[in-house]
Amino acid sequence: MNRRAVRGAALLAAAGLLACCQRGVSTGTGSATAGPTRAGCPAVLDRAKSDVQQAERIDLAWRGPTSGPAAVPGKTIVFVAQTMTNPGVAGVARGVAEAAAVIGWSVRVIDGQGTPVGIQAAFSQAIDLRPSGIVIGGFDPALTAQQLAQAEAAHLPLVGWHAEATPGPSQNPKLFSNVTTSVTEVARITADWVIAESNGNAGVVVFTDDSIPFARNKSDLIKSGLADCPNVRLLASANIPIADASGRTPQEVSSLLARFQGQWTFSAAINDLYFADAAPALRAAGKPGDGAPFNIGAGDGDPSAFQRIRSRQFQAATVPEPLTEQGWQVVDEFNRAFAGDPASGYVAPVHVATAANSTGVTAWDPPGYREAYRRIWERPEVGGVRSGE
Structure with a gap:
C-alpha cells in the first residue's frame, strides 16, 4: 500500500472511531450539536445525562408533608420582599397570598426595592405592623440584623424564602x-444540563449577583460542577446585580460576544x-433564538422564562423553583410555628423545564x-382533639 493509501485508511479509521464515540445533544435545545469523544469525561457525561x-419528569407524586397541625385561625403575615421585580420573589409572594386565603389569614407585601436601605425600612415597617409572623423574601438576613433582633424580642416567628x-x-439567623x-x-443539575447538552464540550459564561450570598454560592457551585468535565470551559463569570440587570446585561452580553465570538456556546x-x-443584544448580534449560546437559568422559573423556552427564543431550559408550592409551604411552616410544632423539613426536588416538557404552562407547578x-x-x-391524632 502506498503512502497516500495508508494515510487515507488511517483517516477513515479515525473518523469511524470518532463517529462511534460521539453523542448529540441529549434534550431540550433542539440542536444536534456534536461533542468530542467520550474520552473527555465519559463517566461524568453518563451520570449527567441520567440525572x-x-x-x-413531570409525573412525580407529592413527596411533601401529609400530616401536621390543623389551621390556627386569625393570623396575619407580612411578606418583606427583596424586590418585587425579582420574578421568584413575586411568585412566592403570590403563592403565600393564595395559601393564606385558603387557611383564612391575611397577608401584606412590603417591597424592599432591592436596596439595603429599602429592605431595612420595609422590615422595620413590617415589625411596626405587629403581625403574627414575617417572611424574609429573598434577601440576606445579615442586612437587617437590627430588625431581626427586634423581631426576636417581639417573639415574631420568621420564615425565610431563599x-x-x-x-x-x-x-x-434565627429562622423557624x-x-x-x-x-x-x-x-448540580444546572451544570449537568450543560454537560449533557454539549456532550461534554462547551464554552460557558455564568451570570451571577455576588452581592447576594445565596446567589454567589449558587454560581460558585455551578462553576465547580462544570469543572468536572475538562472540555467544558468557563469563559467568564459576569457579576451583575439583579436590581441592575435590565440596564447592564445587554452591554455585558455585547462585550462577551465580541470577546469570545464562536467560543461562547452555553450560558448558566x-x-x-x-x-x-x-x-x-443576542438578537442584534444576529444570533438565532434557538442557537448558541444555549442558555439555562438556575432559578426561578418565572412565566417569561417559560415563554422564551417554549418559543425557543434565547433560553433553552430553566431549573424552576415551584414558586406557588413554596408559598404554600411558607404558610404551612408558619402554621406549625403557631401550633408549637417543629418545621416540616420538606425540600422540593429539583426539576428541569424545557420546550419538550413545558407545553402550555407558564410555571413549574407540581401536582x-x-x-x-x-x-x-x-x-x-x-372533643378538642384533632382527628387522626
Missing part, C-alpha cells in the same frame, strides 16, 4: 424555617431574568401539594 432525564443557602430551621430547594442540587445564570435582558395542605389544615376537631 437530567430524571429531573425532566434567605439562607440551606433549607430548614436556622439558629443564626428557610424554604428553598437545595442550592447544591440546583447548581442564577436567575432567568438575565436572559430576558440578554435577548435584545398534589394543594390537596395535601388542605387536608392538613382542614382536619376537623372532635
Whole structure:
C-alpha cells in the first residue's frame, strides 16, 4: 500500500472511531450539536445525562408533608420582599397570598426595592405592623440584623424564602424555617444540563449577583460542577446585580460576544431574568433564538422564562423553583410555628423545564401539594382533639 493509501485508511479509521464515540445533544435545545469523544469525561457525561432525564419528569407524586397541625385561625403575615421585580420573589409572594386565603389569614407585601436601605425600612415597617409572623423574601438576613433582633424580642416567628443557602430551621439567623430547594442540587443539575447538552464540550459564561450570598454560592457551585468535565470551559463569570440587570446585561452580553465570538456556546445564570435582558443584544448580534449560546437559568422559573423556552427564543431550559408550592409551604411552616410544632423539613426536588416538557404552562407547578395542605389544615376537631391524632 502506498503512502497516500495508508494515510487515507488511517483517516477513515479515525473518523469511524470518532463517529462511534460521539453523542448529540441529549434534550431540550433542539440542536444536534456534536461533542468530542467520550474520552473527555465519559463517566461524568453518563451520570449527567441520567440525572437530567430524571429531573425532566413531570409525573412525580407529592413527596411533601401529609400530616401536621390543623389551621390556627386569625393570623396575619407580612411578606418583606427583596424586590418585587425579582420574578421568584413575586411568585412566592403570590403563592403565600393564595395559601393564606385558603387557611383564612391575611397577608401584606412590603417591597424592599432591592436596596439595603429599602429592605431595612420595609422590615422595620413590617415589625411596626405587629403581625403574627414575617417572611424574609429573598434577601440576606445579615442586612437587617437590627430588625431581626427586634423581631426576636417581639417573639415574631420568621420564615425565610431563599434567605439562607440551606433549607430548614436556622439558629443564626434565627429562622423557624428557610424554604428553598437545595442550592447544591440546583447548581448540580444546572451544570449537568450543560454537560449533557454539549456532550461534554462547551464554552460557558455564568451570570451571577455576588452581592447576594445565596446567589454567589449558587454560581460558585455551578462553576465547580462544570469543572468536572475538562472540555467544558468557563469563559467568564459576569457579576451583575439583579436590581441592575435590565440596564447592564445587554452591554455585558455585547462585550462577551465580541470577546469570545464562536467560543461562547452555553450560558448558566442564577436567575432567568438575565436572559430576558440578554435577548435584545443576542438578537442584534444576529444570533438565532434557538442557537448558541444555549442558555439555562438556575432559578426561578418565572412565566417569561417559560415563554422564551417554549418559543425557543434565547433560553433553552430553566431549573424552576415551584414558586406557588413554596408559598404554600411558607404558610404551612408558619402554621406549625403557631401550633408549637417543629418545621416540616420538606425540600422540593429539583426539576428541569424545557420546550419538550413545558407545553402550555407558564410555571413549574407540581401536582398534589394543594390537596395535601388542605387536608392538613382542614382536619376537623372532635372533643378538642384533632382527628387522626
